[in-house]
Amino acid sequence: MSMNNQGRPTGTGTAGFASTSGSALLPNEPLLFEIGDTEHSGVDLPDVTISTDRLGGFERKTPLDLAGLTEPEAMRHYVRLSRLNHSIDSGMYPLGSCTMKHNPRLNEKMARLPGFSDIHPLQPVSTVQGALELMEQLSHWLMTLTNTAAVALTPKAGAHGELLGMMAIKAAQEHAGQGHRKIVLVPESAHGTNPATAAFLGYTVKAVPAREDGTVDVQAVKDALSPEVAAIMLTNPNTCGLFEPQVIEIAAAVHEAGAFFYCDGANFNAIMGVVRPGDLGIDAMHINLHKTFSTPHGGGGPGAGPVVLSEALAPFAPVPFVRKGQNGLELVEHATGKVLGRITAFQGQMGMYVRALTYMLSHGGDGLAQAAQDAVLNANYIKARLQHIFSVPFPDYPTMHEALFDDSFLKDSGVTTLDFAKALIDEGFHPMTMYFPLVVHGAMLIEPTESESKQTLDRFCDVMEELAQDAKSGNKKRFTAAPMKAPRRRLDETRAARTPILKWERPAV
Amino acid sequence: MRYLPHSEAERAEMLGVIGAANFDALFSAVPAGALKSFDLGLPAHSPEFLVEAHMKALAGKNRSGGDGPFFVGAGAYRHHVPATVDHLIQRSEWLTAYTPYQPEISQGTLQMLFEFQTQVAKLTGMDVANASLYDGSTGTAEAVLMARRLTKRNKIVLSGGLHPHYRDVVKAYLKDDADLECLSASPEGQGDILDHIDETTAAIVIQTPDFYGHLRNMKAAADAAHAKGALLIVVITEVVSLGLLEAPGALGADIVVAEGQSIGNALNFGGPYLGLLATRKEFIRQMPGRICGETVDAEGQRGFVLTLSTREQHIRREKATSNICTNSGLCALAFSIHMALLGEAGFTRLARLNHAQACKLADALATVSGVEVLNTSFFNEMTIRTSQPAASLIERLAKRGILAGVPVSRLEPSDPSVNNLIVLAATELTTDSDISALVVALSEELA
Numbered sequence: 001m002s003m004n005n006q007g008r009p010t011g012t013g014t015a016g017f018a019s020t021s022g023s024a025l026l027p028n029e030p031l032l033f034e035i036g037d038t039e040h041s042g043v044d045l046p047d048v049t050i051s052t053d054r055l056g057g058f059e060r061k062t063p064l065d066l067a068g069l070t071e072p073e074a075m076r077h078y079v080r081l082s083r084l085n086h087s088i089d090s091g092m093y094p095l096g097s098c099t100m101k102h103n104p105r106l107n108e109k110m111a112r113l114p115g116f117s118d119i120h121p122l123q124p125v126s127t128v129q130g131a132l133e134l135m136e137q138l139s140h141w142l143m144t145l146t147n148t149a150a151v152a153l154t155p156k157a158g159a160h161g162e163l164l165g166m167m168a169i170k171a172a173q174e175h176a177g178q179g180h181r182k183i184v185l186v187p188e189s190a191h192g193t194n195p196a197t198a199a200f201l202g203y204t205v206k207a208v209p210a211r212e213d214g215t216v217d218v219q220a221v222k223d224a225l226s227p228e229v230a231a232i233m234l235t236n237p238n239t240c241g242l243f244e245p246q247v248i249e250i251a252a253a254v255h256e257a258g259a260f261f262y263c264d265g266a267n268f269n270a271i272m273g274v275v276r277p278g279d280l281g282i283d284a285m286h287i288n289l290h291k292t293f294s295t296p297h298g299g300g301g302p303g304a305g306p307v308v309l310s311e312a313l314a315p316f317a318p319v320p321f322v323r324k325g326q327n328g329l330e331l332v333e334h335a336t337g338k339v340l341g342r343i344t345a346f347q348g349q350m351g352m353y354v355r356a357l358t359y360m361l362s363h364g365g366d367g368l369a370q371a372a373q374d375a376v377l378n379a380n381y382i383k384a385r386l387q388h389i390f391s392v393p394f395p396d397y398p399t400m401h402e403a404l405f406d407d408s409f410l411k412d413s414g415v416t417t418l419d420f421a422k423a424l425i426d427e428g429f430h431p432m433t434m435y436f437p438l439v440v441h442g443a444m445l446i447e448p449t450e451s452e453s454k455q456t457l458d459r460f461c462d463v464m465e466e467l468a469q470d471a472k473s474g475n476k477k478r479f480t481a482a483p484m485k486a487p488r489r490r491l492d493e494t495r496a497a498r499t500p501i502l503k504w505e506r507p508a509v
Numbered sequence: 510m511r512y513l514p515h516s517e518a519e520r521a522e523m524l525g526v527i528g529a530a531n532f533d534a535l536f537s538a539v540p541a542g543a544l545k546s547f548d549l550g551l552p553a554h555s556p557e558f559l560v561e562a563h564m565k566a567l568a569g570k571n572r573s574g575g576d577g578p579f580f581v582g583a584g585a586y587r588h589h590v591p592a593t594v595d596h597l598i599q600r601s602e603w604l605t606a607y608t609p610y611q612p613e614i615s616q617g618t619l620q621m622l623f624e625f626q627t628q629v630a631k632l633t634g635m636d637v638a639n640a641s642l643y644d645g646s647t648g649t650a651e652a653v654l655m656a657r658r659l660t661k662r663n664k665i666v667l668s669g670g671l672h673p674h675y676r677d678v679v680k681a682y683l684k685d686d687a688d689l690e691c692l693s694a695s696p697e698g699q700g701d702i703l704d705h706i707d708e709t710t711a712a713i714v715i716q717t718p719d720f721y722g723h724l725r726n727m728k729a730a731a732d733a734a735h736a737k738g739a740l741l742i743v744v745i746t747e748v749v750s751l752g753l754l755e756a757p758g759a760l761g762a763d764i765v766v767a768e769g770q771s772i773g774n775a776l777n778f779g780g781p782y783l784g785l786l787a788t789r790k791e792f793i794r795q796m797p798g799r800i801c802g803e804t805v806d807a808e809g810q811r812g813f814v815l816t817l818s819t820r821e822q823h824i825r826r827e828k829a830t831s832n833i834c835t836n837s838g839l840c841a842l843a844f845s846i847h848m849a850l851l852g853e854a855g856f857t858r859l860a861r862l863n864h865a866q867a868c869k870l871a872d873a874l875a876t877v878s879g880v881e882v883l884n885t886s887f888f889n890e891m892t893i894r895t896s897q898p899a900a901s902l903i904e905r906l907a908k909r910g911i912l913a914g915v916p917v918s919r920l921e922p923s924d925p926s927v928n929n930l931i932v933l934a935a936t937e938l939t940t941d942s943d944i945s946a947l948v949v950a951l952s953e954e955l956a
Contacts, residue, residue, distance in 0.1 A: 028810075032624045036849065036852060038853035040852055040854070041855035042591070042593065045858040046858070048858070048865040054868060054886050055754065059755065060752070060755045061759070062634055064632065066851070066853040069850065069852065074597075074849055074850050078597045082597075085606045085618055098607060110560075114573040115565075115571040116568050116777070118575055121779030122581055122583050122915045124907045126907065127572035128572070131570075144549050144550065145551075157835045159822070159833055160643060160833075162832065167681070170684075171684075245540065248540050274536065274545070279545075297606065298838045298840075299603060299606040299621075299842065300609065300640070300837075301838045302838070302839060343647070344678060344780070345644060345675060345782075346585065347779040348780050349780040351777040354564065358560060361552065361560045361564075362511070363510065363554050364552050367510045368551075371512070374520075377524070380529070381523045384528065385526065397537070397538045398537060421611075422611075425613060451512065451513075454515060454519045483614070488806040490806060491804055493804065497802070500816060500817060502638075502793070502803075503623070503630045504627045
């Protein structure tokens with residue numbers, strides 16, 4: 001199986017080894033299919049002959065054409081690839097609204113205990129009592145921290161949790177003969193998943209404008225409420241980094257109108273142990289375990305999005321869930337009564353439950369509160385250090401977990417926010433979130449989290465200041481040509497979308 | 510507090526820079542009364558060795574797969590994961606990276622996803638794959654919604670052989686939808702879904718091997734669906750089967766959904782898993798989830814980016830293809846590494862080994878008085894009918910140290926006709942002595 005293109009990039013328009021990533025210790029890494037072949041394997045398995053197969057005549061006739069690597073080759077391929085990634089362990093990740101905090105390795109070690117990792121979702125319940133106990137303990141922590149009546153653990157990600165929470169609201173209203181309520185209020189600053197979730201369930205989305213100060217106006221909510229409104233989906237702390245000061249009044253108005261209050265809990269890390277969302281009047285809120293309780297994000301997931309529920313919504317929690325029975329803990333696997341059906345095949349993200357509970361126990365209730373305070377402290381510190389250059393669109397309140405600036409300092413410089421962010425890469429930092437929230441023109445959203453030391457924050461702020469001065473002084477090229485020191489220069493995203501190449505094709509010989 | 514970097518002096522200094530008197534000043538937007546330094550009644554922080562002891566005690570109350578003979582399948586399979594896979598996915602640069610929103614410094618993740626998409630497309634025989642979904646069950650629901658968008662028709666027919674949990678997830682996603690037709694299970698063979706296709710049908714959904722282990726004729730299903738302008742969605746819960754069975758793409762499938770857990774990922778009591786979704790080229794703009802694409806950088810070098818994001822919620826908001834905002838990146842990495850280690854040669858051997866052990870299991874079970882093997886065709890999983898109710902039999906076998914499979918009644922409690930059925934799986938980890946132990950125990954319990 002010789003490859004005529006071995007070790008060389010094959011993509012359209014490539015020019016062989018170029019300067020950016022051509023350093024000796026950071027070589028270009030060919031694709032798996034360019035270094036492997038169908039004969040090599042890194043797994044030693046006996047080759048069995050089956051005398052009488054039972055495949056019913058459906059055996060494979062088309063070749064798989066799957067490239068294989070020996071173990072040492074695989075090790076190098078994936079180690080080399082890994083080095084082309086920025087990660088929280090290699091540097092700061094100030095992505096607002098995305099929340100990358102330290103991922104303790106104890107979490108990983110515990111998740112790999114065979115008693116957690118090597119148990120099957122359908123083995124007899126009597127043989128997994130420890131797993132059910134763990135789910136109960138995690139539920140206890142989540143309900144205590146939020147002061148809510150119930151929790152549905154199973155959603156597989158924050159957006160999946162949103163879907164479940166809104167399904168519960170829909171079910172509750174249909175049960176109460178309120179199925180005609182077809183409008184969901186979503187503030188303009190919401191995460192994109194909020195309107196997508198509401199629309200997914202057949203609701204009409206009605207935007208609620210933000211006030212001048214970046215928060216939601218209780219009067220605007222009251223004006224938007226009607227007997228047709230099913231719920232409001234409000235993020236608190238919101239995506240501008242602000243705690244909604246009138247959240248209790250908003251909740252009261254929403255309840256008064258017969259609607260529910262879905263809270264997007266993506267930013268719960270800012271208030272855990274300090275403010276209990278149940279005290280604010282929420283009916284449902286998802287909690288991103290990776291954001292708040294340090295489960296690793298692994299380049300995009302898996303997530304885990306348990307949803308806490310108020311008394312009113314508790315009866316609608318989906319299966320499966322754990323309850324105490326006569327012979328220990330039971331797993332309720334079938335919907336009866338008001339219970340929603342099933343939103344995922346099995347018990348949800350057990351591997352993530354183990355990591356989250358490990359983190360909770362390590363921190364304790366006291367430590368979680370301290371972590372929230374430090375996250376808020378760090379965001380406000382960045383705001384305080386940078387506000388003389390980067391203007392703050394909503395200065396009236398202290399920021400919570402993230403500092404929001406806009407790009408007005410770049411006016412007439414010929415440098416865009418995107419250019420500025422790419423220049424940050426050359427300084428060793430992952431860029432901040434840009435152009436979000438949408439309510440701020442040229443938004444730059446910075447979330448340091450509680451993991452960052454003062455020293456790191458100072459270095460980050462120094463670099464931000466230095467870059468801003470440089471942009472203003474007209475050194476355009478540093479920005480428009482950036483990044484210059486990353487494994488790749490600026491990538492052509494338009495081309496990728498216009499002529500999609502989504503898999504490797506064997507080049508014509 | 511070993512994870513928090515500040516000293517008290519640093520905190521005070523930082524509050525000074527901010528101009529805040531104390532921490533409460535930072536929370537001044539919180540309404541009075543809602544901000545509490547209350548005692549939550551939760552335990553205080555704990556040293557590493559105590560946390561470890563607590564978690565080990567919980568883990569110790571579970572029977573893990575390696576503790577004895579194990580035949581549990583039904584949508585999640587116990588396979589060996591090479592040590593290399595787990596070592597590599599724990600490298601910081603993989604484990605602690607975020608979504609690759611900045612492609613220039615995320616080429617590792619992006620190239621891996623491009624390779625993963627290629628592997629999934631090849632496995633399934635389809636043109637394109639996405640960068641993974643939550644799991645096979647939610648992937649099936651997404652595929653159903655995708656088929657509706659593509660055909661602009663509403664009716665969906667689910668085969669009776671579809672995993673009952675997957676059926677339930679589709680039902681929850683399409684709540685109270687009159688156009689969803691769920692055929693009843695047919696443990697003994699092929700129910701005829703083909704009679705249920707008409708001009709209003711968007712798609713039929715068929716699992717193969719199905720929940721009971723039977724292999725299904727995809728070619729006939731594809732032809733029947735296409736004749737009426739409907740799509741065929743093929744669901745696979747055991748991807749190892751693709752090492753021996755014909756690729757659904759070669760048989761005419763329009764959308765293939767699979768649970769990828771079997772390759773590279775542990776059982777984990779049900780999650781995290783990863784959903785594989787592959788389809789035909791012309792359908793990519795209706796494909797949900799993340800997609801990675803090849804492009805070039807400013808110097809003309811090959812590079813990779815997340816692409817076609819105009820379908821996604823962060824751009825289209827309420828008009829988005831789905832509300833999905835993530836994928837199973839780390840699980841996809843584990844899948845991709847394990848698949849690269851196997852290669853075609855290893856993957857085929859793995860599949861053959863699984864099938865060989867299952868053949869031995871079927872032959873051994875057929876010798877037990879009071880056991881009837883229902884399958885004529887299977888890959889690594891089969892259904893038996895026992896002379897006694899299955900649920901209590903499974904419990905008794907568990908007490909004897911054997912996890913002997915899944916009583917179908919656990920998944921279909923309202924159908925008394927399945928009370929004596931057990932679904933069992935064998936994998937490469939099933940030994941001959943495991944099979945002997947099961948046969949002995951079953952014979953004694955059924956005597």
